[in-house]
Amino acid sequence: MTCCVVGGGPAGVMLSVLLARAGVKVAVLEKHRDFLRDFRGDTVHPSTLRLLDELGLGRLPGPELTAMRMRVAGETVVAANVGRLPGRHKHIRMIPQWDFLDLLAAAEPLDLRMGTEVTGRRRTDGRVTGVTYRDSDGEGELSADLVVACDGRDSVVRQAAGLRPDEFPLPMDVWQVRIPAPAASTGSAGGSRNCSAGTVRCSTRSGRGTTSSCWKPRWAGRRSGMWTVCCLLCLGDAAHTMSPVGGVGVTLAVQDAVAAARILAGPLSAGRVSTQDLAKVQKRREWPTRVAQRTQLGEHEILLKPALEGTLTRVPPPLRAVQRFPLLAVVAAYLGGIGVRPEHTPAFARR
Numbered sequence: 001m002t003c004c005v006v007g008g009g010p011a012g013v014m015l016s017v018l019l020a021r022a023g024v025k026v027a028v029l030e031k032h033r034d035f036l037r038d039f040r041g042d043t044v045h046p047s048t049l050r051l052l053d054e055l056g057l058g059r060l061p062g063p064e065l066t067a068m069r070m071r072v073a074g075e076t077v078v079a080a081n082v083g084r085l086p087g088r089h090k091h092i093r094m095i096p097q098w099d100f101l102d103l104l105a106a107a108e109p110l111d112l113r114m115g116t117e118v119t120g121r122r123r124t125d126g127r128v129t130g131v132t133y134r135d136s137d138g139e140g141e142l143s144a145d146l147v148v149a150c151d152g153r154d155s156v157v158r159q160a161a162g163l164r165p166d167e168f169p170l171p172m173d174v175w176q177v178r179i180p181a182p183a184a185s186t187g188s189a190g191g192s193r194n195c196s197a198g199t200v201r202c203s204t205r206s207g208r209g210t211t212s213s214c215w216k217p218r219w220a221g222r223r224s225g226m227w228t229v230c231c232l233l234c235l236g237d238a239a240h241t242m243s244p245v246g247g248v249g250v251t252l253a254v255q256d257a258v259a260a261a262r263i264l265a266g267p268l269s270a271g272r273v274s275t276q277d278l279a280k281v282q283k284r285r286e287w288p289t290r291v292a293q294r295t296q297l298g299e300h301e302i303l304l305k306p307a308l309e310g311t312l313t314r315v316p317p318p319l320r321a322v323q324r325f326p327l328l329a330v331v332a333a334y335l336g337g338i339g340v341r342p343e344h345t346p347a348f349a350r351r
Ligand SMILES: Cc1cc2nc3c(=O)[nH]c(=O)nc-3n(C[C@H](O)[C@H](O)[C@H](O)COP(=O)(O)OP(=O)(O)OC[C@H]3O[C@@H](n4cnc5c(N)ncnc54)[C@H](O)[C@@H]3O)c2cc1C
Pocket: 006, 007, 008, 009, 010, 011, 012, 029, 030, 031, 032, 039, 040, 041, 042, 043, 116, 117, 118, 119, 150, 151, 152, 153, 155, 156, 174, 176, 203, 235, 236, 237, 238, 242, 244, 246, 247, 248, 249, 250, 251, 253
């Protein structure tokens, strides 16, 4: 196998579609049997919508969100105005992640191995040369020129390769609970959402007893940081788990995948992918990731922390400035919805 992608989330599926369109032999190993899983957010931002256009995938169904409003100290404030963004997509599309993944995976015939859980990595002469896995037939091994870890925040592959993330604590996290529901319950209301027969999912925020933290990339010597070792690359949440604030996790994961495909398709096709090529992906995506993380930390500090501590008695000055100067609400929407250094679908994958 030329490329083994571990994990069929937004990063893994997007990368696989792009590499498949470049003619690279790629397999995706996904531990679940389908994409229907716990709530992972419903937002698809303008930068991703534009990529879907470029891939020729057409319009996503679902409601549109054109502004982000919040109640702060008794006032309704607009935090981001997506409706005035440049380009065709002046909205965030609300669509369950499993529908988004179904659509993406159908874009190209993929070697998508569902129900295949990666258990570790193969190593030969100090290089990562593939993965070990477990599926319904038992244990197996898959050799690959390149392994891409897209297996999310608790990435098994990253851990097996000895890459350790830097962690920093957050004042909040999103918890989920499953509550048995009457069989007749349908539709969604408030923070609760109907899932499948017999269960209701609801997400709640907690400021106490938080259990997880947000990872930022560790840059050992700044060039061989946590995203890569020879020949393994981490993308999306596996490289940089984001806070739920602003719902930018999918955007960054997808952008990572597009940058990786553009940079690596040539070397992979030629059978000569190198650590320098992997470092180029890391270098390309380091800055946008850091900007998003810094922005989120600021949002925690000025808004979420005081809100959770009960000290948010007035609209914080930065948010007040956004109300006074409406263009700032467009800038905020640009940072969240398009981001710094947005990626475009490479020519070989456009339809
Ligand atoms: C409650 C919640 C709400 C969120 N809301 C939003 C939102 O509104 N907007 C937004 O943009 N982001 C949101 N996020 C973040 C977003 O879900 C992630 O940032 C995004 O999904 C990351 O994509 P990924 O492909 O890197 O990883 P993931 O989506 O985590 O995908 C990883 C995949 O790897 C698979 N996998 C894991 N381990 C293995 C293994 N050992 N072998 C094989 N497969 C494996 C998993 O099953 C999964 O399919 C939310 C997250 C949570 C938890």
